[in-house]
Amino acid sequence: xxxxxxxxxxxxxxxxxxxxxxxxxxxxxxxxxxxxxxxxxxxxxxxxxxxxxxxxxxxxxxxxxxxxxxxxxxxxxxxxxxxxxxxxxxxxxxxxxxxxxxxxxxxxxxxxxxx
Amino acid sequence: xxxxxxxxxxxxxxxxxxxxxxxxxxxxxxxxxxxxxxxxxxxxxxxxxxxxxxxxxxxxxxxxxxxxxxxxxxxxxxxxxxxxxxxxxxxxxxxxxxxxxxxxxxxxxxx
Numbered sequence: 001x002x003x004x005x006x007x008x009x010x011x012x013x014x015x016x017x018x019x020x021x022x023x024x025x026x027x028x029x030x031x032x033x034x035x036x037x038x039x040x041x042x043x044x045x046x047x048x049x050x051x052x053x054x055x056x057x058x059x060x061x062x063x064x065x066x067x068x069x070x071x072x073x074x075x076x077x078x079x080x081x082x083x084x085x086x087x088x089x090x091x092x093x094x095x096x097x098x099x100x101x102x103x104x105x106x107x108x109x110x111x112x113x114x115x
Numbered sequence: 116x117x118x119x120x121x122x123x124x125x126x127x128x129x130x131x132x133x134x135x136x137x138x139x140x141x142x143x144x145x146x147x148x149x150x151x152x153x154x155x156x157x158x159x160x161x162x163x164x165x166x167x168x169x170x171x172x173x174x175x176x177x178x179x180x181x182x183x184x185x186x187x188x189x190x191x192x193x194x195x196x197x198x199x200x201x202x203x204x205x206x207x208x209x210x211x212x213x214x215x216x217x218x219x220x221x222x223x224x225x226x
Contacts, residue, residue, distance in 0.1 A: 004158070031212060042204055042216035043159065056211055091158050100212050101147040101166060106158035 002027065004094050004107035005074075012113045013082050021077040021110045025094030032075040033093045033104055034060075034067055043091060049075060079112075087114045127223045134192040136220045138205035143186060145207035149214070150179055150190045152201045159204060162190070192222075200224045 005024040013019050025032050031050055035043040045059040049069035060067065064082075069075040079086055089111050093104035128134045140148070146167040151159035165172045165179045165188075172179050178191040188205050202221050206214040 006158075033212070033214075035216075040219075042218050043206075045213050045215065048212050056213055058213070093158075095212065101164075101208065103149055103161045103164055104212075104214065105161060106151075108156070108158045 004029075004092055004105055006090075006092050006107035006110050008110060009108065010111045010113070012115060014115045015083055016081050019079040019082050019086070019112055021079075021090050021092075021112070022074045023077070023092030023094075023107060024074040025092075026096075026105055028096055029094035029105075030097045031055075031095045031104075032069050033095075034075075034077050035091045035093065037089045037091060037109070046077075082112075082114050084114050087112055124218060125221045125223070127225060128195050130195060130197060130224050130226050132195055134190075134195045134199070134222060134224075136190045136192075136203050136222065138188040138190075138217050138220075140186050140188055140205065140207045140217070141215065142207060142209050143183070145209055145215075147208040148179070148181060148188055149206045149208075150177075150188075151204045151206060151216075152199075153204060153219070154201045162203075195222075195224050197224045197226055 007022050033048050034046040037043045047060045047067045048056040064080045066078045089109045091109045093106045095102050095104045149164045150162040153159045163174045163177050163179050170181050176193045180189045202219045204219045205217045
């Protein structure tokens, strides 16, 4: 019973490059969430998606960041023209369809380092 | 061992003792709460949840208490084991499916 799968686990980019982070939710889960975590801090909500729809992107920077969850394939968090401040761990979580009060299950994250 | 709110982000307990981790949440309208455990290099792992219409919920070796009057949540771990060493986060749901996470408490179990 595979959990939430994120790849790559580690990603190194130079300033100005693009970073693409992938997330495959748990089987049967149709809701995907992206969070960002800085060292010794809690997780900060970025975006909530359902298949082909962005439901809530209130936590995502307006520029350079975008997310998608296509009908087929994983969810993608894309960061264009990365800067040093983008260095963080990015976690994806998923939850099943149905009532909102359900736990989100997390992947092990992608650690993004910007040189 | 016990910590209070977010002013003591680290907690050390002897193996076998009970641990109490506290969390002050921000929004009186929050209706659902989760405790997560995060080990180094891994994602948060679900421990236990509680809805706002309850004030206590028990799991295996863990108990969550909710005091809505003072907006306080606690996680009690019975007979703490070395494998319990991790950072513990409380998360509250405001509206929709967005969760807000606390800063976290680092629990160290001393063998």
